[in-house]
Amino acid sequence: MKISVLTPAYNAGAYLKKSIESVLAQTYSNWEHIVVDGGSTDQSLDILKSYKHLKWVSEPDEGQSDAMNKAFKMATGDIIIYLNADDYFYPDAFKVFVDAFKNNTDCDMVVGNLDVDRNGMMEPSTNATVLWKDLAVIKGRFPLNPVSYAYKRKVQEKVGAFPVDEHYTMDYWFLLHAFYFFKIIKINDFMGCFVFDGNNKTSVIVDGFNVQKPHALKFAKRYTPYRYFYVYWKLMSHPRNKSKQALFLKRVLKKLKVLS
Numbered sequence: 001m002k003i004s005v006l007t008p009a010y011n012a013g014a015y016l017k018k019s020i021e022s023v024l025a026q027t028y029s030n031w032e033h034i035v036v037d038g039g040s041t042d043q044s045l046d047i048l049k050s051y052k053h054l055k056w057v058s059e060p061d062e063g064q065s066d067a068m069n070k071a072f073k074m075a076t077g078d079i080i081i082y083l084n085a086d087d088y089f090y091p092d093a094f095k096v097f098v099d100a101f102k103n104n105t106d107c108d109m110v111v112g113n114l115d116v117d118r119n120g121m122m123e124p125s126t127n128a129t130v131l132w133k134d135l136a137v138i139k140g141r142f143p144l145n146p147v148s149y150a151y152k153r154k155v156q157e158k159v160g161a162f163p164v165d166e167h168y169t170m171d172y173w174f175l176l177h178a179f180y181f182f183k184i185i186k187i188n189d190f191m192g193c194f195v196f197d198g199n200n201k202t203s204v205i206v207d208g209f210n211v212q213k214p215h216a217l218k219f220a221k222r223y224t225p226y227r228y229f230y231v232y233w234k235l236m237s238h239p240r241n242k243s244k245q246a247l248f249l250k251r252v253l254k255k256l257k258v259l260s
Contacts, residue, residue, distance in 0.1 A: 001098050003031040003150070004077030008067030012085035013043035015195065020051055022088035022192070028095040034074050035085075036067040065162035065170045072156055080153050082146035089147060089192040096189045097150040108182035109151035111143050112191040119197060130186045132179035135172070136220060136227070137234040138212055142175050145194035155182050169208070173215045180223060209240040 005023050009016060016035075023033045037044055037058035048056045055074060061067050068082060079097065083089065093112075100110040113126045128148070129140040143149050159177040162170045178184070213235050220231040236246050 001030065001079055001101065002077040003028070003079045003081060003094055003097070004072075004075035004153075005031055005033045005081050005083050006068065006071035006075060007033065007035045007083045007085050008038075008064045008071065009035055009040065009044060009085035010038035010064075010067075011040045011042045011044060013040065013047060015086035016044055016047050019083060019085050019088050020047070020054070022090075023083070024053075025091045026089065026094045027092050028098055031094060032075070032077060034071045036061070036071045036074075038063075038067055062164050063167045065166055066164045068170070069161045069164070072161075075153070078153060079150050080156055081150045083192075084146065086195045086197070087145060087147045087193060088195075090190060092189075093147075093191040096187070096191065100185065100187050101150075101152075104185050106183060107185045108155050109149060109178060109184045110187060111149045111184060112187050112189045114143075114145055114148040114191055115193045116144065117193050117195045117197075122193075124190070125194070126188070128186070130179060130184040132176060135176045135179055136216055136224070137231055138209060138216060138238060138240070139234075142172060145192075146171065147192035147194060149191075151178065151182070158182075169211050169215060172212045176215060176219050180219075209238065210243065213241075 007019065020033065023031065033054055035048060035054055035056040037048065037056065039058055039060045045058055048054060048058070057070070061070065072080065079101065081097070096112065097110055101107065111128055111130050113124065116123045116125050125144050127141050128143040129135065134140045135142055155178050158181055159174060163173065166173060216231060216235060220228045235241060
């Protein structure tokens with residue numbers, strides 16, 4: 001199995017070398033690494049030029065989703081893994097992924113664990129759900145970072161290109177569809193590290209719930225219309241929903257003792 005590692009990047013020179021080196025350090029050797037840079041103005045291009053094994057391009061784009069789509073078009077592997085430029089893999093990650101696919105021949109996607117580096121404090125993330133019904137009502141934790149999962153290329157071919165106008169929750173959008181259409185398995189191995197430093201996009205989302213909610217409703221309307229009103233109800237009454245409409249509904253329901 002050939003693995004395609006796809007890295008969208010923009011002005012990530014402070015992290016890029018460590019990310020690339022984590023791929024080079026893998027104990028599994030059948031892989032390619034593709035970097036699509038958005039026209040960085042920092043030291044990123046010098047770093048990319050110094051690694052002869054990379055396939056890379058640097059040009060203006062329409063954001064991370066656009067870069068991810070470009071990278072996928074360049075990929076030739078059987079297995080797809082996205083590696084953000086500020087994150088990194090542990091040395092046995094690729095071997096663990098491949099072994100999981102070989103031992104579970106009917107699975108399409110493998111989800112592992114990861115560590116989260118919060119400004120030097122390491123926190124394990126082990127409780128990711130792999131159930132589309134959980135994701136559809138934003139229940140539980142979806143895999144926090146693509147460093148923890150890998151999938152067969154047919155998954156992305158089926159789900160389609162990442163929406164270019166979506167700059168924050170393209171991962172939630174993708175996982176919701178992938179979990180619905182394909183067989184997913186969860187393993188207990190730690191695959192890599194998500195660097196959460198206060199400057200990356202995940203760190204600056206003010207209200208992740210309300211950014212994810214439209215995806216959940218659109219998904220229900222298109223694929224499971226019989227569940228639409230259930231999904232709408234669950235999202236309106238969700239503890240993380242702080243909209244004025246939701247807060248009003250919760251006050252009314254609490255008075256009626258529908259919600260405790």
